[in-house]
Amino acid sequence: MSDNSSQVSPAVLDLYKMAVEMADRLSSRRGTANAFFLTVQTTFVAVLGVATPNLAKSPWGIGLTVSLAGVALSATWWMQLRSYRDLNQAKFKVINKIEEQLPFKVFSDEWEYLKKDPIRTWRSRYAELGASERAIPWVFAILHALMFIGRFWG
Numbered sequence: 001m002s003d004n005s006s007q008v009s010p011a012v013l014d015l016y017k018m019a020v021e022m023a024d025r026l027s028s029r030r031g032t033a034n035a036f037f038l039t040v041q042t043t044f045v046a047v048l049g050v051a052t053p054n055l056a057k058s059p060w061g062i063g064l065t066v067s068l069a070g071v072a073l074s075a076t077w078w079m080q081l082r083s084y085r086d087l088n089q090a091k092f093k094v095i096n097k098i099e100e101q102l103p104f105k106v107f108s109d110e111w112e113y114l115k116k117d118p119i120r121t122w123r124s125r126y127a128e129l130g131a132s133e134r135a136i137p138w139v140f141a142i143l144h145a146l147m148f149i150g151r152f153w154g
Contacts, residue, residue, distance in 0.1 A: 016098045023091040030084040037077040041140045063151045070144030078137040
């Protein structure tokens with residue numbers, strides 16, 4: 001609980017509700033974007049897997065173009081995730097600032113508990129979803145590069 005136990009202004013409470021709703025919507029949009037990119041990448045890799053015998057017979061430039069398209073898609077996905085991360089950080093800074101005027105600091109306290117929870121003895125700190133989430137586009141980029149390289153030895 002914060003030291004501020006006085007009556008909270010309705011305007012501040014409305015701004016807080018709006019900021020929390022906007023952060024929730026942003027997380028939802030990020031999830032939808034991830035589902036889109038994961039579907040496209042998985043489909044792309046599956047189609048390439050089926051088409052590999054035909055690609056092996058095609059000029060190397062076609063294989064390079066297809067691989068670069070997959071890498072470009074991965075880079076776009078990663079940049080979008082980075083943008084969502086930056087937007088979320090800004091939104092939670094605003095939410096935390098508003099919470100200074102509220103009797104409870106729901107998000108600030110939750111974050112502190114996640115960072116310091118003694119129950120998690122097998123790891124030293126909270127593993128943010130964004131860290132693993134941003135690794136997935138790199139996995140696909142490497143997969144596309146390996147598929148191109150494998151074309152020459154296959």
